[in-house]
Every structure is written in C-alpha cells, then in structure tokens.
Amino acid sequence: MSGASTRLQKLFEGHRLTPTQRRIAQCLVRRAGDAPFLSSVELAELAGVSQPSVTRFAVALGFDGYPGLRRHLREHGPTGTEDAGPPAGNSYQQAIHAEIENLRMLAAQLADPVPVAEAGALLAASRPLPVLGLRAASAQARGFAYFAAKVHPDVRLLDEGGTMLADRIDAAVRAGASALLCFALPRHPREVAAALDQARTAGLRVVTVADSAFAPVAAGGDILLPAAVGTGLAFDTACAPMLLGRALLEAICDQLPEAQARLEEFDARATERGLFLE
Structure with a gap:
C-alpha cells in the first residue's frame, strides 16, 4: 500500500462508519493522491453520495467539517511523486494497471x-x-x-x-x-x-x-x-x-x-x- 493510502487507512480505522461513510472512505483510499485536493462536491460525485454525506463523514472522523478534513489531508499528504496518477492507456490497460496497484498494496x-x-x-x-x-x-x-x-x-x-x-x-x-x-x-x-x-x-x-x-x-x-x-x-x-x-x-x-x-x-x-x- 502506498504511503498516502496507508495514512488514510489508519485515519479511518477505529471509527464506526455507516455504509455510506465507508463508501466515501474507500473512495479516498483509492484516490489517495488526489484526496487532499478534492472538493466536497467532487468527492461526493466520485463516491456516488450526496454532498451532505461527505460533511457528515468528516464530522464522524472528528473534524468540524469537510474543510478541516481536507486541511488535515494536505498537511499529512504525499510528497513528490509518491502517488502518481494512473498510467495512460486504453480502458483495458488502465484496469490492469489498477489491479497491479492493488497487488502492490497487498504485498x-x-x-x-x-x-x-x-x-x-x-x-x-x-x-x-x-x-x-x-x-x-x-x-x-x-x-x-x-x-x-x-x-x-x-x-x-x-x-x-x-x-x-x-x-x-x-x-x-x-x-x-x-x-x-x-x-x-x-x-x-x-x-x-x-x-x-x-x-x-x-x-x-x-x-x-x-x-x-x-x-x-x-x-x-x-x-x-x-x-x-x-x-x-x-x-x-x-x-x-x-x-x-x-x-x-x-x-x-x-x-x-x-x-x-x-x-x-x-x-x-x-x-x-x-x-x-x-
């Protein structure tokens, strides 16, 4: 698992999250490199939830709201090219690269x-x-x-x-x-x-x-x-x-x-x- 993904995983562990909030957490782990820069609207769209759900998710983690969560992610976010975006290629190649990343995380x-x-x-x-x-x-x-x-x-x-x-x-x-x-x-x-x-x-x-x-x-x-x-x-x-x-x-x-x-x-x-x- 990449450093950013690991930090996010540890941030979410130990919190009693609803199914919707778990979906948001999973989305952030998958998009660890982008997470510190996503707006609440963008995160809601990526996770397929409502914007208020994103706010409630941040509060469940102990933050005043989503801005506080995003500020925390930026302060403890990746440096350099630790979490580069997915490689270019057609949709089949991108799916395979994503699966390779899943195997790296498992390793x-x-x-x-x-x-x-x-x-x-x-x-x-x-x-x-x-x-x-x-x-x-x-x-x-x-x-x-x-x-x-x-x-x-x-x-x-x-x-x-x-x-x-x-x-x-x-x-x-x-x-x-x-x-x-x-x-x-x-x-x-x-x-x-x-x-x-x-x-x-x-x-x-x-x-x-x-x-x-x-x-x-x-x-x-x-x-x-x-x-x-x-x-x-x-x-x-x-x-x-x-x-x-x-x-x-x-x-x-x-x-x-x-x-x-x-x-x-x-x-x-x-x-x-x-x-x-x-």
Missing part, C-alpha cells in the same frame, strides 16, 4: 505476516472448516475450498444462499467447527451478514477476506484481511482477494504437519489414474 500489507499466520492457525484447527462466499465471492470461496480440501480433512463449501445456508452452518457447528472463513466482495449480500451473525452467535471465530477494511459484513471480533478489488471495468476484478486466499492456504499448510504427505499422496494417485494430460 506491502503482507510485510506483516502475523494476521495471515494467525488466521491460518485458526482455520487449520477447525474441524470441519466452513468456507462461505456468495454471489460475486462464490468463485473465490470455491477456488479456496478446492485447494484446501487437498490438505485439510474436512472442508465444507457454503456458496449458495437461501434457507439451507443457516442449516449448513448449524451442521458445521454441531460437527465441531471452531472457525469460519468468509470471502466478502461487493456488492455485499444481506445473507452474508446474517450468516456471519449466526456463526458468531454460535461461537465460531470468523476470518473475513474482504475488499476493504470498511466492509459492511465485518465485526469487531473478526480477523479481517483486506484486499482491494479492481473497479475499472463493468464487473469488478478480484486478483488481490484470490492471491490473499492462496496466502491463507500457505499459512494453513504451515499448521498441518500432514499437509505435504497429503499432497504427495494426491500426486501419486493422480499419476496412477492418468488424471492430467501432462
């Missing part, structure tokens, strides 16, 4: 490996391990569960909503689950928030891979691992959440002494069955 975030290691230990110890991801996040959950099942003895994929979702969470709890992994990407389904509330009430520790530290499905007791999504195309791109999921898998493998033996056993059986072309 900087993982300079502190402790949160991922702690999450890996929790998830590795859970028997079974429920993995939740609905709608846009279902692909992330399914990919994670596919690989996790190669090293973890009991992975339960929860990628469909509806009335059965609560039953499946209850079943996981009865079977001995101690933690749940959730992939939460925009737009955030109400069902995800309800499912996570149910899991927390049942005593499960929740690890959430989300698009932002301000994701509306997160709660105070969760381990929240943010990874930004790309928004430059008609549909969001999620390279950083996918890669963060793979890092979590690595952390889980580190906690499972039998992981390498399981992988070698799978490879041997795959060779015997001629499972793959190569």
Whole structure:
C-alpha cells in the first residue's frame, strides 16, 4: 500500500462508519493522491453520495467539517511523486494497471505476516472448516475450498444462499467447527451478514477476506484481511482477494504437519489414474 493510502487507512480505522461513510472512505483510499485536493462536491460525485454525506463523514472522523478534513489531508499528504496518477492507456490497460496497484498494496500489507499466520492457525484447527462466499465471492470461496480440501480433512463449501445456508452452518457447528472463513466482495449480500451473525452467535471465530477494511459484513471480533478489488471495468476484478486466499492456504499448510504427505499422496494417485494430460 502506498504511503498516502496507508495514512488514510489508519485515519479511518477505529471509527464506526455507516455504509455510506465507508463508501466515501474507500473512495479516498483509492484516490489517495488526489484526496487532499478534492472538493466536497467532487468527492461526493466520485463516491456516488450526496454532498451532505461527505460533511457528515468528516464530522464522524472528528473534524468540524469537510474543510478541516481536507486541511488535515494536505498537511499529512504525499510528497513528490509518491502517488502518481494512473498510467495512460486504453480502458483495458488502465484496469490492469489498477489491479497491479492493488497487488502492490497487498504485498506491502503482507510485510506483516502475523494476521495471515494467525488466521491460518485458526482455520487449520477447525474441524470441519466452513468456507462461505456468495454471489460475486462464490468463485473465490470455491477456488479456496478446492485447494484446501487437498490438505485439510474436512472442508465444507457454503456458496449458495437461501434457507439451507443457516442449516449448513448449524451442521458445521454441531460437527465441531471452531472457525469460519468468509470471502466478502461487493456488492455485499444481506445473507452474508446474517450468516456471519449466526456463526458468531454460535461461537465460531470468523476470518473475513474482504475488499476493504470498511466492509459492511465485518465485526469487531473478526480477523479481517483486506484486499482491494479492481473497479475499472463493468464487473469488478478480484486478483488481490484470490492471491490473499492462496496466502491463507500457505499459512494453513504451515499448521498441518500432514499437509505435504497429503499432497504427495494426491500426486501419486493422480499419476496412477492418468488424471492430467501432462
């Protein structure tokens, strides 16, 4: 994460923000280089909110109003070319450059490996391990569960909503689950928030891979691992959440002494069955 983005993230953390205010915060983090120079009208347009919402956001952060927030951003803003604007190019190239920046932010975030290691230990110890991801996040959950099942003895994929979702969470709890992994990407389904509330009430520790530290499905007791999504195309791109999921898998493998033996056993059986072309 760039220096300006990190400073903004720390400024917003610890404040109880409404969904609209989280949207403004996310916009400022994405536009960290421009943030000190945006008027309240410009910020409102970029975030897709009303101008009074921007004022209320600044007050929620402890400032008298938006001018006070902008003055703070200018006094603690970037220097030099720390946050240069997006590279030139067509819309496809710009989307890819933005996604590369998301990966750079994730790499900087993982300079502190402790949160991922702690999450890996929790998830590795859970028997079974429920993995939740609905709608846009279902692909992330399914990919994670596919690989996790190669090293973890009991992975339960929860990628469909509806009335059965609560039953499946209850079943996981009865079977001995101690933690749940959730992939939460925009737009955030109400069902995800309800499912996570149910899991927390049942005593499960929740690890959430989300698009932002301000994701509306997160709660105070969760381990929240943010990874930004790309928004430059008609549909969001999620390279950083996918890669963060793979890092979590690595952390889980580190906690499972039998992981390498399981992988070698799978490879041997795959060779015997001629499972793959190569």
